[in-house]
Amino acid sequence: MEIWLENVNKFYGSKQALKEINLTIPQGMFGLLGRNGAGKTTLMKVLAALLPADGGEIDICGVPVGNAGKVREMTGYLPQDFSMYGNMTVYEAMDYLGVLSGLSKKERKERIPVLLERVNLQNNQRTKVKAMSGGMRRRLGIAQAILHDPKVLIVDEPTAGLDPEERVRFRNLLSEIAGERIVILSTHIVGDIEATCENIAIMDRGEIVYNGTVSELLSLAEGNIYTADISRMELPQVKKQYVVTGMLTQSDHVTVRFLLKNPLQEVFAGAKACEVNVEDAYMYLMYRERGDEACFSPC
Template sequence: MNNYIEIKNLNKFYGSKQALTDVNLTIGQGMFGLLGRNGAGKTTLMKTLATLLQKKSGTVNICGIPIEEDKKIRRIIGYLPQEFSMYPSMKILEAMDYLAILSGLGKQERKERIEILLNKVNLIEYSYKKINALSGGMKRRLGIAQALLNNPKVLIVDEPTAGLDPEERIRFRNLLSEIAEERIVILSTHIVGDIEATCENIAILDNGKVLYNGTVDELLANAAGKVFSLITDRRQLPILKTELFITSMHAQGKDVYVRFLSENVTSDMIACEPNIEDAYMFYLKKNGIKLSSLSFDRIGGEY
């Protein structure tokens, strides 16, 4: 049994609509980030890997096991769905025990494993708390714990940080990085910061196609010399919006700090070190993706 996921020419349709088009990826041990806008096909790809959807064509091998052998695949994968919840009236311990039974764990094994996992995600002291009384962050951590019940070789995590406050998000990223030391972890997200903090290898998916497959450093290198900033009067902002591809901006007194992508340099522009958000946006723009739907109406804050 090898230790990587191999996806070749994967195609998936919903009726006549193609959701994945000739996806080719090789995913090795550690954290792998799957980046893309909403509707890019990330969840479809994740669900296909989790045997929850059937592919139309192509081959997928998970640690040497063809995806068609779903029973075998289920033994080696853990999955945290995008909309994670559990029976609301169950206590954490009960819910974990229930899923552990379904994972085929024996009584003693269940007891030990659940204790280890709840310790790992810092929920052991809440073992008898009901699911409906948990905060969003606690629920996500419980989600990771349940996905690790069968000690999977592959962990599939779909949009895990959406809706979490910054502190919980950082905590969650660290937890994933820790878990990824000994297994393959596929993290799907549209939040670029999650990828930057945790992944070395990433793929960018758009409209069901893989736009980019490589390291974060390579992606950043692509955007080198293309990211600039300037400080301008906020009354100039509407004009700048039409002329520049703005990636972020925030107010500075009466002025506005604007960060943007540009192929041309003028004297008032200050060259910036690209971050992964810039690089991601640059890559989408470079590949002709229409970004008109992206909105930067607010001054300040993060997109």
Template sequence: MQIKISNLSKQFGNKTALDDVNLEINSGMFGLLGRNGAGKTTLMRILTTLLTKTSGDITICDIPIEKSRDIRKIVGYLPQDFSMYPNMTVYEAMDYLGVLSEIPSRKRKGIVLELLDKVNLYDCQKVRIKALSGGMKRRLGIAQAIMHDPKVIIVDEPTAGLDPEERMRFKNLLSDISKDKIVILSTHIIEDIEETCENVAILNNGKVIYNGKTEKLSTLDSKNTTILGGYMKVMGGEV
């Protein structure tokens, strides 16, 4: 399994959101790091076919990005602003999403219960969405993202606003899922990348300014990293 991105650019009018992005992403956890507005969400929305590229080439598991229907069958997406009907129960929401995913009724209940158990929400089946904590909603979001057993899972700022315990639980869940899939974790929180991802790309103003091993971030020359600003800590150094 591999995602190949070659010379990808995206324009919104006169604004360049992505500028000649080149990446190869393999199985496991891959980090996408950068400040808000760096281009992370634009890249993810292109990979999920919610946006079209301006130029360049993308294949996901050897499928060209232009074949959007085929891409959507193998990609699961958890946006930062994931939400469901607040008065639905957890089970009702998952069952409804199962209908939208065209899962046959004879299989749907078993799949829903298995997923709720996987994300530690099995005992919350009758709880209404509006009563869930932020961490519970993110875990429900992951359950819906993997309902159709995708090869690729893309998650946008999944731990923002969570307490330390929920953040750790969520990161462990993603690590477990990534054993046989590609999981792209987009965040501006360096600790999330550091603790879960072997490889990382850093975006700034739509450009990839670093692409490599997470452990090597600490060796970057400060002159090459100051464009990210001084707000992110990288293993004791400033990025």
């Protein structure tokens, strides 16, 4: 059970949103990381048969994506800004979508309470959708996406706008759901990937710039990440010479975390090589791909 894409392109007018995408997505959690506007949502929609690709081949667990009906049957999708009719209760929304998914009354009656319990909405069955918080809506979104027990679950930016507690809960929920499925998690938040995915792809400007495991990504940046305590006066100089990925200001000095602009670059006295985290590795990769531009883009 896997998803593969071969030379997939997508254009919006003259703008190319996806460029020659080649990717294989195995079973389990798969993270798709990239800054805003990198093309993640477009790729998610193409995989969900909500947008047609302008070339290339896509196969979803043995079904060509052109067979939209079949793809919909085996795919659950949680869009970036999920919502349902505000006048419906949680249960009604699930029941309505269950009917549209072709579930029988018996199946709906059995599955809906189980899923609502799984996403911790069992006590909110009568809550109107319009009265739900962002986190609750996302959980409802997940419940509806797996209502018909799909092989593939596509989740687009699910944690954006959630508070830290909700975010952790949501990540755990996704990991639990993954099991025998393919779960594609698209996000621009590195922490989400770090906590849940082993296999990842990184997108930038419509291209896949990295495809592999998290540990391989970390090893790419190994030996290139340093930390040092410097005075505030020295900070501008350090920022100029290196790519600063983090800093902690403490009274008169600053603890900076930075990466080398190239492996041969000299490191100043007092700087020590440190353990690489996914954020460092991501920044390293983006710097390698895009040079100085990467340093000014939020990620």
